[in-house]
Amino acid sequence: MRQSILIAAAVALALAPAALAADNAPVLGKWASTTETPQGTFEVVYEFTEVDGELKGTWSNPRRNGDLKNVSWDGETLKFGRELGRGGQTFNLNFEATVDGDKMTGKMITPRREREFTATRTS
Numbered sequence: 001m002r003q004s005i006l007i008a009a010a011v012a013l014a015l016a017p018a019a020l021a022a023d024n025a026p027v028l029g030k031w032a033s034t035t036e037t038p039q040g041t042f043e044v045v046y047e048f049t050e051v052d053g054e055l056k057g058t059w060s061n062p063r064r065n066g067d068l069k070n071v072s073w074d075g076e077t078l079k080f081g082r083e084l085g086r087g088g089q090t091f092n093l094n095f096e097a098t099v100d101g102d103k104m105t106g107k108m109i110t111p112r113r114e115r116e117f118t119a120t121r122t123s
Helices: 003-029
Strands: 029-037 038-053 052-058 065-066 070-075 079-088 089-100 101-111 114-121
Touching: 003 038, 003 070, 052 070, 052 101, 065 079, 089 114
Parallel strands: none
Antiparallel strands: 029 038, 029 114, 038 052, 052 065, 070 079, 079 089, 089 101, 101 114
């Protein structure tokens, strides 16, 4: 009996990374994003990957790029943040989005306001 329990536990541990990867699958890949502002339309590419079971992300546009902060996916809501420097100041942008297939919709939260954003998976 004890040996059966140990074998079952070993199998469960061996399969755990695959189960975690499947949980993050809906958000993995590259996403082309647009956000409308009074200054114009901003386009950013986000890429979400999984490293050792942990969700990670990067962002890029034609002028800059960087790592995303605090990336999380609970099966319904994707949350992440990024730092933005402008005029010698740094501030945080926080994002919350839902994912439906290859479409992402959500809000970008800035120190002053919230703005809607959309993204489409490109790979």
